[in-house]
Amino acid sequence: MSAFPSPDAPTWPDEFAERYRAAGHWRGETFGGVLRERAAAHPDRVAIVDPGPERREWTYGELDVRASRMAAGLAARGISPGDRVVVQLPNIAEFVEVVFALFRIGALPVYALPAHRETEIEYFCSFTEAVAYVIPDRHAGFDHLALASKVKARTPSLRHVFVVGSPGGHTALSEVPCDPVDTGHEPAPDDLAFLQLSGGTTGVPKLIPRTHDDYIYSLRGSDEICGVDGDTRFLVVLPAAHNFPMSSPGWLGVLYAGGTVVMCPSPDPATAFALVESERVTMTGLVPPLALVWTEAGPGTAHDLSSLELVLVGGAKYSESAARRLEPALGCRLMQVFGMAEGLVNYTRLDDDHETVVTTQGRPISEDDEIRVVDDADEDVPEGGFGHLLTRGPYTIRGYWRAPEHDARAFTDDGFYRTGDIVRRLPTGHLVVEGRAKDQINRGGEKVAPEELENIILAHPSVHDVCVVGVADAYLGERTLAYVILREGAEALKPAAVKRLVRERGVAAYKIPDLVEFVEAFPQTGIGKVSKKGLRTEALPGPAASAPR
Numbered sequence: 001m002s003a004f005p006s007p008d009a010p011t012w013p014d015e016f017a018e019r020y021r022a023a024g025h026w027r028g029e030t031f032g033g034v035l036r037e038r039a040a041a042h043p044d045r046v047a048i049v050d051p052g053p054e055r056r057e058w059t060y061g062e063l064d065v066r067a068s069r070m071a072a073g074l075a076a077r078g079i080s081p082g083d084r085v086v087v088q089l090p091n092i093a094e095f096v097e098v099v100f101a102l103f104r105i106g107a108l109p110v111y112a113l114p115a116h117r118e119t120e121i122e123y124f125c126s127f128t129e130a131v132a133y134v135i136p137d138r139h140a141g142f143d144h145l146a147l148a149s150k151v152k153a154r155t156p157s158l159r160h161v162f163v164v165g166s167p168g169g170h171t172a173l174s175e176v177p178c179d180p181v182d183t184g185h186e187p188a189p190d191d192l193a194f195l196q197l198s199g200g201t202t203g204v205p206k207l208i209p210r211t212h213d214d215y216i217y218s219l220r221g222s223d224e225i226c227g228v229d230g231d232t233r234f235l236v237v238l239p240a241a242h243n244f245p246m247s248s249p250g251w252l253g254v255l256y257a258g259g260t261v262v263m264c265p266s267p268d269p270a271t272a273f274a275l276v277e278s279e280r281v282t283m284t285g286l287v288p289p290l291a292l293v294w295t296e297a298g299p300g301t302a303h304d305l306s307s308l309e310l311v312l313v314g315g316a317k318y319s320e321s322a323a324r325r326l327e328p329a330l331g332c333r334l335m336q337v338f339g340m341a342e343g344l345v346n347y348t349r350l351d352d353d354h355e356t357v358v359t360t361q362g363r364p365i366s367e368d369d370e371i372r373v374v375d376d377a378d379e380d381v382p383e384g385g386f387g388h389l390l391t392r393g394p395y396t397i398r399g400y401w402r403a404p405e406h407d408a409r410a411f412t413d414d415g416f417y418r419t420g421d422i423v424r425r426l427p428t429g430h431l432v433v434e435g436r437a438k439d440q441i442n443r444g445g446e447k448v449a450p451e452e453l454e455n456i457i458l459a460h461p462s463v464h465d466v467c468v469v470g471v472a473d474a475y476l477g478e479r480t481l482a483y484v485i486l487r488e489g490a491e492a493l494k495p496a497a498v499k500r501l502v503r504e505r506g507v508a509a510y511k512i513p514d515l516v517e518f519v520e521a522f523p524q525t526g527i528g529k530v531s532k533k534g535l536r537t538e539a540l541p542g543p544a545a546s547a548p549r
């Protein structure tokens, strides 16, 4: 019935798939079909508001027609079922149009972040053998056209660059749509729908294959928990390509429920609060540093925030003290969310008592989310004890896209995903995130893989060795610190030169180390390996504040 199981990624064993269907989790819906149904049910309801520079509003009927016309135009240019298309767009209406067009074709969007640069984009395009790349002409002062030309010249599979705005030497996205023709192809519910990016712990990010069935189930579950319905007006504050603003409940969850998605061009309170007021926003999702900024700005604002009912906070640990301040400052409810692009999402509930909401990171969406809390030997720890979180369930992947060697480490033999998070489970089933075992830095919700940075810095001729760790930060939660050992007799380097080196390699700015320190040697563990924990402790005299940037 479908192209899945695909040779590109492991899938759920039949007995699990059957169980998830029998339980009504997987209902055989597809994204393309859902939009068609919503457009038929309420064509005149507003689906998307894009506030700037000139306010645009698309109804469900319009979005459906646009997606079909865009799909037809992309198909006419040779984009076929199963093809990968790297989508790097900011929070604008075209993001939704393009993604639904690709869903209709059965081509897979690969969600890049606006912050990604040459290194990441070239990797996504070449690793996925992408046939097309969708960009804005410029965004946040950056020339995406020039980057696209470079990547296209080096990536043989890449046949098209589609541009929102002036296309330069590429193709304007606005030229693509044409009258739909029946291609005879309908993606199946258990087909892959898109590839999401993992935060990653290795040199290169892994790609996360999600199906229509599994992702739509997570949307339906999220909508129910968050109380999303046709009256919800959701502000997309975080980059729309992130799993959190996409699905928890996110813009896809809100479209699933027939509500209205308002794109926010910038997360700062001045911009966002004005939109909350003018668009009567009821719900949004924030990472903890942003929640802090909003909490500071809320009480003094001249904007009317009274429409705001619920703010979700997640992506990184939200401190209890910050959590206690949000509701009074913004005059709305708080919900904590602890999720991962690989699947499992936990929410506190609207009927949880206040203490649970401010002190836990919630409990899973589904009764079929299996949770294990284990020690280093994969043995279950006693109830209530700390341990590694393993999970398996109806919307948690069974393996990454084309990464069998990594899968062998990231999943147990019986299919549990090793989240890398250290948690404690309360008798109510709520999880408290206590830390992390994986080698990853969580910089205010943006995930940084130390190994990726280490590889870049090591390439410098003066560098003998490097170790990148996260250090506590009152605002971001963590920031990045690169310890560098110089080669004997090598020319001395300044911290700024190390940062420049990383920047010039063309990576997302959030990966540039915040701090660089030159040392003679790294602390060793008992078995002679560099002890990142030792370095973290050494670097942690107490939370150091750093300015938002």
Ligand code: OOB
Binding pocket: 197, 198, 199, 243, 244, 248, 313, 314, 315, 316, 317, 318, 336, 337, 338, 339, 340, 341, 342, 345, 361, 419, 420, 421, 433, 436, 442, 445, 447
């Ligand atoms: C979300 O997804 P990812 O894939 O960017 O990152 C997942 C990781 C988790 O494994 C955990 O280490 C961390 O981010 N994390 C949290 C957290 N939420 C995520 N750590 C502590 N407290 C939290 N509340 O970040 C994501 C995906 C969907 C919904 C929400 C977040």
